[in-house]
Amino acid sequence: MSGAPQATVVARDLRKHFAAPDGSHLDALAGISLSVRAGQLTALVGPDGAGKTTFLRMVAGLLPADGGSLQVLGLDVAAQPQQVQDRIGYMPQRFGLYEDLSVQENLDLYADLHGVAPARRQQRFERLLRMTDLGAFKQRPAGKLSGGMKQKLGLACTLVRSPDLLLLDEPSVGVDPLSRRELWKIIPQLVQEEQLSVLVSTAYMDEAEHCEQIFVLHQGQLLAEGDPAGLAAKAQGLTWSVRPSDDLQPRDLQASLIDDGKHVLDAVPRAGGVRFILQPSANIAQLSAQLQGLQPSQRPAELEDAFMMLLRAREQASAAVVSPAPQPASAGKEGPVIVVRDLVRRFGDFTAVASTSFQVERGEIFGLLGPNGAGKTTTFRMLCGLLPASSGHLEVAGLNLRTARAQARGRIGYVSQKFALYGNLTVRENLEFFGGAYGLAGATLRQRVADALQRFALQGAARSAELPAGYKQRLAMAVGLLHAPEILFLDEPTSGIDPLARRAFWRTITGLAQQGVTIIITTHFMEEAEYCDRIAIQDAGQLLALGTPDQVRAQAGGDGIDMNAAFIAIVEQGRAQRAAGHDKAVA
Known part of the structure; x- marks a missing residue:
């Protein structure tokens, strides 16, 4: 050249x-x-x-x-x-x-x-x-x-x-x-x-x-250009981190900080703590109420900090924080809402899921993680009632999926990875169609549609196929929540959307969990595992890790490492053990 x-x-x-x-x-x-x-x-x-x-x-x-x-x-x-x-x-x-x-x-x-x-x-x-x-x-x-x-x-x-x-x-x-x-x-x-x-x-x-x-x-304009260090310097002196006490979830502290638009520009859970950016006009002393006595420390600015600063300055209201959906009527029931015991799924001679067991409590955010081809999508589809198990026990919303799959589906919401609504219909028409499919009608349906349009900041007359990816995701969420389900299944819902839209999405999910909705989510953004109460990591159909984010980090061998590093370490450990077992069996 x-x-x-x-x-x-x-x-x-x-x-x-x-x-x-x-x-x-x-x-x-x-x-x-x-x-x-x-x-x-x-x-x-x-x-x-x-x-x-x-x-x-x-x-x-x-x-x-x-x-x-x-x-x-x-x-x-x-x-x-x-x-x-x-x-x-x-x-x-x-x-x-x-x-x-x-x-x-x-x-x-x-x-x-x-x-x-x-x-x-x-x-x-x-x-x-x-x-x-x-x-x-x-x-x-x-x-x-x-x-x-x-x-x-x-x-x-x-x-x-x-x-x-x-x-x-x-x-x-x-x-x-x-x-x-x-x-x-x-x-x-x-x-x-x-x-x-x-x-x-x-x-x-x-x-x-x-x-x-x-x-x-x-929005079609050039906001900034430079190398990573030069851009990150725009946020220098404004970036902090804080570790919550044992009785405070990082996501709840993050929600408290991100809701304070006056002093905090951005906040996100990371490595068991919360990273946040002050507004340029604010000082750390003004956050004493939100920090609840916790002592923050300054940290070096990173590229994402500068990126969020630039976007927040231009787009103050675009990342709409969605208010929680109506609390489901059964949210007060005690006991796990999902029970999985010895779950197996085979496709011919291939075992996609091998004897998996776990349970999910009501109001919990549960993350199902794994590499491509790990079996998590198969597990996810079985939990939703979309795919029968080969063997094992699977109970969702108190119903056995072997005998009451249709009844269970009526109590769950589902948002697929790919946009699965009707692109030739408007936003309102999609909401009305799927609301009718969920059994809503008349004044109830009209009110739910109106609430969804307002809550998710959607334009009813917009053609669905022409929405940006972030707004398509909002519409899919609105459809999945129309019938106020007990359990919401989210299959890689933030794939391909930017950090600003992801922040707004997760603020919505945190609110739903606070209302008693149980959330089951798959994602390839490991930072999103930090929002979960517990996570399961699968590979080759086997369960490699199950626990809180801190427990998973500890299993990976490092306290304070981010979830991306923990995920990679656990998967590589599992593959090394399988390879060693295979070599031993061959010998």
Whole structure:
């Protein structure tokens, strides 16, 4: 790549708008000017609707500009889109693998599509398979790979022709921490070994910290740019941490702090304590009531602190804190609301869940965690009554799912990972339809719909398919809560949404738990495990850990480590033990 330009992407007053349902124009990019340096790893960060994907699609020559100029690799994208596409690799959020084809056949197909010469393929394939650790799976169908392996195969297919610029649109959405760590070993390696320029959009601030250059976008505008240390310095002197007493849940202390918009800009549970950011105009002494006598300590500012400061300054009311749903009538009952004993699920000769046992108390937030392919989704679907168990006892809301599955479903709410509502209906029409399916009618249904629209800050006339990801998630939550269920099942509900939306979501969940609703949640954001009363970690169908976040951290071997590190340690310990047991059995 000798002679590469000093700037690989140059945008000047770049504009893009889309027609809104009411006939108005939505500014996806409102005059962006930026320059992406060549041979570096550069991040685009920002909340839902910031314009990140639009910008990447324009750089890839897939969307024309409505104003301004855009040069990529020294080429005018408007005049030479094909020449640009011949020199870049672009991996969108939903990369198109052919699931019936093997890993090797997918690589062959993309090499054919990109015109890679046969003489160059073998060496390139060997390098990509080695880099992604997929060499042992060349003959496995893509559809039978885990989520993390699919992402790595998608990246390998994008790189079959050795591009000058690689565009990655949130490459780690929906993958577990181990797969995310592996992916982020590969990306900097590509920059270093191939002198590749990489432009990546991400919702993870720890991923953006790997980058040399970061652009913060918001509603189509550029809020800030710089390196991680320079951006983090914007929050220096305002960042604190506090550890609650044994009788106070970190999430309850966090809720108390985050509800104080006057003095606290942001708060989040982390490593058994609560990290928070003061408003620039506030001082720590003004928080004595919220801290309840606890002694906070200052901590170094991080990139996420600066990110939250920038967003809060621009978006004071957008991350609406949703008031709790009506308390279910049965919330006063004693005893566990979910009982699982020796639960097993087999698919032919494959055991997806192996003899799992646990119970969940009423009003508890219970996290079900595990790598892609660990069996947690299978467990989750059995708990919801969507999949029968092969054996074992499963009781939900006091009902045996073997004999009363339909009755149990009427007492639970469910929010799936993928948007599962009707995109061609409006927000109000979806609420009315699903409210009717739950048995609501007449004045009761109208009142519940009106309450949901207000509580979740939704516009009833908006078409559901056109909502940003964060608002789709709000609508799915509103639908799941319409009938005031005793138990709410949330399957990776925050996948792909930004930290600002995640804060608002979890403030809502905390309120629901305080009202007596039992929450069962799966997530790949390990920071979200800090909100849970207890968590279970599964891998290969087996239960590896069960307990409070502090107990799980202790099992991982470290007090005060964050949940991401604890999760990785426990899964790796479990895999090492299984490997040792397998070797012993073979011997």
